[in-house]
Amino acid sequence: MPAKVITITSGKGGVGKTTAVANLAVALAADGHKVVCIDGDIGLRNLDVILGLENRIVYDIVDVIEGRCRLKQAMIRDKKLPDLYLIPAAQTRDKNAVSPSDMIRLIKELRPDCDFVLIDSPAGIERGFRNAIAAADRVLVVTNPEVSAVRDADRVIGILEAEEKGPAALILNRLNPTLVKNGDMLSPEDVLDLLAIELIGIVPEDENVIISSNRGAPVAYDTKSRAGQAFRNIAKRLNGETVPFMSLDHQGGGFWDRIQRLAGRK
Amino acid sequence: MGFFDRLFGKKKSAGDAKDRLQLVLIHDRTDLTPAELDSLKDDLIATISRHVEVDAQAVQIGFEHDGRSQRLVADIPIKSSPRRRSRKAQ
Numbered sequence: 001m002p003a004k005v006i007t008i009t010s011g012k013g014g015v016g017k018t019t020a021v022a023n024l025a026v027a028l029a030a031d032g033h034k035v036v037c038i039d040g041d042i043g044l045r046n047l048d049v050i051l052g053l054e055n056r057i058v059y060d061i062v063d064v065i066e067g068r069c070r071l072k073q074a075m076i077r078d079k080k081l082p083d084l085y086l087i088p089a090a091q092t093r094d095k096n097a098v099s100p101s102d103m104i105r106l107i108k109e110l111r112p113d114c115d116f117v118l119i120d121s122p123a124g125i126e127r128g129f130r131n132a133i134a135a136a137d138r139v140l141v142v143t144n145p146e147v148s149a150v151r152d153a154d155r156v157i158g159i160l161e162a163e164e165k166g167p168a169a170l171i172l173n174r175l176n177p178t179l180v181k182n183g184d185m186l187s188p189e190d191v192l193d194l195l196a197i198e199l200i201g202i203v204p205e206d207e208n209v210i211i212s213s214n215r216g217a218p219v220a221y222d223t224k225s226r227a228g229q230a231f232r233n234i235a236k237r238l239n240g241e242t243v244p245f246m247s248l249d250h251q252g253g254g255f256w257d258r259i260q261r262l263a264g265r266k
Numbered sequence: 267m268g269f270f271d272r273l274f275g276k277k278k279s280a281g282d283a284k285d286r287l288q289l290v291l292i293h294d295r296t297d298l299t300p301a302e303l304d305s306l307k308d309d310l311i312a313t314i315s316r317h318v319e320v321d322a323q324a325v326q327i328g329f330e331h332d333g334r335s336q337r338l339v340a341d342i343p344i345k346s347s348p349r350r351r352s353r354k355a356q
Contacts, residue, residue, distance in 0.1 A: 146283075147283050147286065147287055147290075150287055151287060151290055151291065151294065154291050154294060154295070155294060157334070158294075158295060158334075161334070180280070182278070183278030183279070183280050183281065184278060184279045184280055185280055186280050186283050186284060186287075187280065190280065190283075190284045193284075194284065194287050194288065194291060195334075196331070196333045196334045197334070
């Protein structure tokens with residue numbers, strides 16, 4: 001079966017796009033799918049360090065596009081998961097080294113050989129973002145429960161609709177249930193009410209995300225981490241499985257029960 | 267949110283965030299600034315006034331949304347016009 005091509009984007013930088021791509025890639029590959037992830041952030045490459053593959057890079061995406069190597073030569077195999085590959089971004093070039101039609105051509109070549117292609121979009125709504133969405137079958141928008149991230153997510157969702165790349169699905173990252181409970185953080189209901197798109201996952205704030213990125217082993221490997229569990233659940237939903245939204249509330253089900261109902265899973 | 271804020275009924279910050287975002291997103295989505303909206307309101311009043319006398323001070327114009335689509339909603343009270351009514355009576 002040809003691959004599903006999924007782009008992860010956000011508008012605002014620093015909300016967790018690269019973390020989301022790395023974790024979804026690990027979770028899907030751990031479930032036995034062949035996954036290729038592409039770092040679309042040319043000039044500011046990072047997916048390699050988050051995946052712990054920075055020392056293995058020989059060729060990058062611009063080398064493939066400009067014909068200096070074959071596609072297979074730029075696909076770096078993961079250390080632990082044999083079905084996970086990374087195509088790194090070029091570090092010494094800029095976004096204009098790639099065009100949307102280059103991306104469409106490259107993805108066309110990848111499609112028959114894998115189950116999922118995950119594309120890490122750069123922040124912003126310019127060339128790099130246009131490249132990242134050009135070949136996408138589906139787009140996930142990552143946001144944080146915070147005014148600037150939600151505003152930028154709304155812009156991106158609007159552009160995706162105009163480009164007929166929608167409907168996008170939302171990953172609400174770095175939710176702090178205690179702050180929400182105290183009324184000092186936008187709740188998932190608030191964010192969904194504002195953005196009016198489908199929710200595919202809520203990732204709680206979790207210090208293990210930083211610890212695991214320090215080590216270059218995404219948190220999805222960590223069976224005890226709540227963020228890791230949230231990413232594994234999103235991966236299953238991407239694969240078409242119905243997974244209930246997890247209960248993260250230690251004080252009883254109230255808050256997470258409401259989220260379950262919001263997502264229509266209860 | 268401290269004890270005293272709660273005691274004096276200060277609004278929780280998430281509510282502020284939502285209210286502010288609601289307004290900002292309307293302007294972002296429609297590409298209408300508050301000033302442009304005011305000028306739209308003036309034009310609307312001027313146009314409608316050519317046909318019927320309206321209470322310009324009481325005109326309300328705002329947005330409603332259904333999912334991601336926006337709707338411009340205007341509430342334009344019409345002044346009761348005795349002159350017109352008496353003309354009809356003749």
